Amino acid sequence: MDNNVTTSEKITKWLLIGISVLFLAVMLLLPLLTVITEALRSGWKVYAAAVTDEYTIKALLLTVKATLFAVIFNTIFGIFAAWALTKFQFRGKKLLTTLIDLPVTISPVIAGLIFLLVFGRQSPVYFFLLKFGIKVVFSVPGIIIATVFVTFPFISRELIPVLEAEGTDEEEAAALMGAGGWTIFWKITFPHIKWALLYGIVLCTARAMGEFGAVSVLSGHLRGKTNTLPLHVEILFNEFQYVPAFAVSSLLVIMAIIILVIRSVIEYKGKKEA
């Protein structure tokens, strides 16, 4: 592309870059900087105390657990769903796609509410599960379910457009030559979708870590037991602990940055090989 650069092309290029940079700076960087400056407003000592607090660490571990679970679950689901939706023709496909997307567009408040209605004390399911000693709401399983729900379509969403653009010719050819399902997937489909899958996993991880609304409804805010990091932030904030609240939020920002760096490294290496 860069061989025959004309002036107008150059102008367009820098104009678009300029717009992008400005947009990201105002919409993204400034809020993040606000979080960091607020976190450090009372100095490093307060910051260190807030992030090494026993309850912060417990909340961090729970967040990691819920995120890990959501990512694994949704990856498995996402691959199967994308395969089913793009490699075959069937009736009701649009409906199915829509239903998969639906959780993202459901208000977190409603998402929390529906699980409360299904698994809460209002519902016979609650007492049924209690007989087996299983409690979903206001305990860890509820938090995981809520996290899975809000990130449900993230991975399939990334895979579907790529697979759609790819078409089915290669897989059909392979199948006609007698290759099995797994072979086709690993040898032909996977190389096409691996970057999309990576995007999806990162998106899912980020969203799972930061999820607040739905988890908040289902957690019960039991300190040290069912508090995730975002909930811990909310609690600190509501307890008039403004600075520690931002300090704990900055942890989430740092975690996100770590994940994004890892992604960049994988991507960079992978693309260099290709």
Add this chain to the structure above:
Amino acid sequence: MKKRNKPVIPGFGLSMGITISILSLVVLIPLASLVIYTAKLSFKDFIETITRARVLASFYTSFVAAFAAAVINGIMGTILAWVLVKYEFPGKRLMDGMIELPFALPTAVAGIALTSLTSDTGLVGSFFAGFGIKIAYTRIGITVAMIFVGIPFVVRSVQPVLEKMDNSCSEAAGVLGAKKSTIFWKVIFPELKPAIFAGTGLAFGRCLGEYGSIVFIAGNKPYYTEITPLIIMSELQEFDYSSATAIALVMLAVSFFILFLNNVIQQRNARILKGGNA
């Protein structure tokens, strides 16, 4: 399951089975509870609940703000994806890496940070206040928060398609003497369109339902900056499950409708692109 005549590719039964069963467990059954609880209201009560002046006003606020935010995200997201894929410039990697950050930040924190930035004493807000524009505690503020939570959707759905897109087509058009803008609108844009729509649709839905950040920035004035999720929350606080689920059901129906429409458009596009056999 491999014995089906039509599809040559194996795995239909397995992948379909897994998809449907997980979908039912995670999405369909829980959503059915909304319908069940709403059904406790008579039809007349249902209509009355969802047409209360305050509820209607909140629908208006939520939809207008979410629509504006989705359009802005659609445009900016496409530009961002384009810039990230097609151009090389210093800091690009950093920019690419930042896109998902809005997801990781708890929405409440985002709301508090955005409010302090855009209130008339804040860094951004004081600038706009000079022009007599108030951001925080107005519908503009709601839109700003929605844009924030929706950024990654469009970028990340357009980006992979752009990356995979063959340059040969647009290069051929270039050799044939087509203008750059013509190439974009006639060759590239149609291919991007499904991804843009998909991303924008998701962003719209996400914006519509957003609660955590908006309650801080909105000011929550009845009839003006009160969003629908907030109304649902206050119904819940009054233990009025059926009213809460009734309003939730309306939002759900709208989300569903928009997504469905979106998918119909997309698949039609996909068919056109593939010459009718995709």
Add this chain to the structure above:
Amino acid sequence: MIRKIFALSLAAVLALTPVQAFGKTVSITNVSYDPTREMFEQYNRIFQEHWKEKTGEDVEITQSHGGSGKQALEVANGLDADVVTLALEYDIESIENAGLIKAGWIDNFDNDSSPYTSTIVFLVKKGNPKKIQDWDDLTRDGVGVVTPNPKTSGGARWNYMAAWAYADKKYNGDETQMKDFIRKLYQNVVVLDSGARGATTSFVENEQGDVLVAWENEAYLSMRDYPDEYEIVTPSVSILAQPTVAVVDEVVDYRDTREVATEYLNYLYSDEAQEIEAENYFRPTNEEILKKHSDVFDLSVDLVTISEYGGWDKVQKKHFADGGIFDEIYER
């Protein structure tokens, strides 16, 4: 790869399986509302000592804090709380209505089961530039008020009722005029946050409005963070805000913790506990200890109780239910 994924998911599932260790420790959960954390942190420590002395048992206390109404909703939906210590009686009543607490709980502890109280005051900028002295000043043109939404915040219902109580005295119970008064007041509201903490942020951090209507203890917490920027104005009439406590019968019966749960709430009335409550800016119900802290608490304010308006059930229906007075004043 696939095997790896399965192994990982299996590991995740195993990690989720709850491991419960049973020792001599008895553990209880206290579901409370937002700004009581520091108080209960201190209180839990003295209670642990007290219980050890009394029975020789160690007691482990898990705290949960959140908006009062939301906490009640969660307990009603299965959050295992041995005791609830919420912002108002109405929230505990809703747990009662869900069948977890037996009727008559309000008489189980002294003072209508409210060991400490508070009231509604104004937080204004230092020097009180808008000269805000009483509720009347909040209805003046050009005064911006910040208060949370009583529909979403249980605590904010006290704010509203305090203004109502003042209007009641001022207009001798003429409801048309009272409604007008409240309408004017809420027309001056510049930000109607969903909770008390959000309202404080709007006022203190984002400098919205001229006066924050807040609980006394919360106003003092803001003062502690910004000692030189704000001051507290106590109005002539306010309401006696009674945070209420109760033992959750269904949970204590199932977990066999009734004894320790009951003592946990009883001990809130002890002198040591009352001191801690006062230090955290709640008004202790013990008159002597309250008087000792009269430098903090303005004791001249005329405090009206909610029972004068027929209790929370009635107030809730009349004012805050859909179509109630709070909706009415916003109708156009």
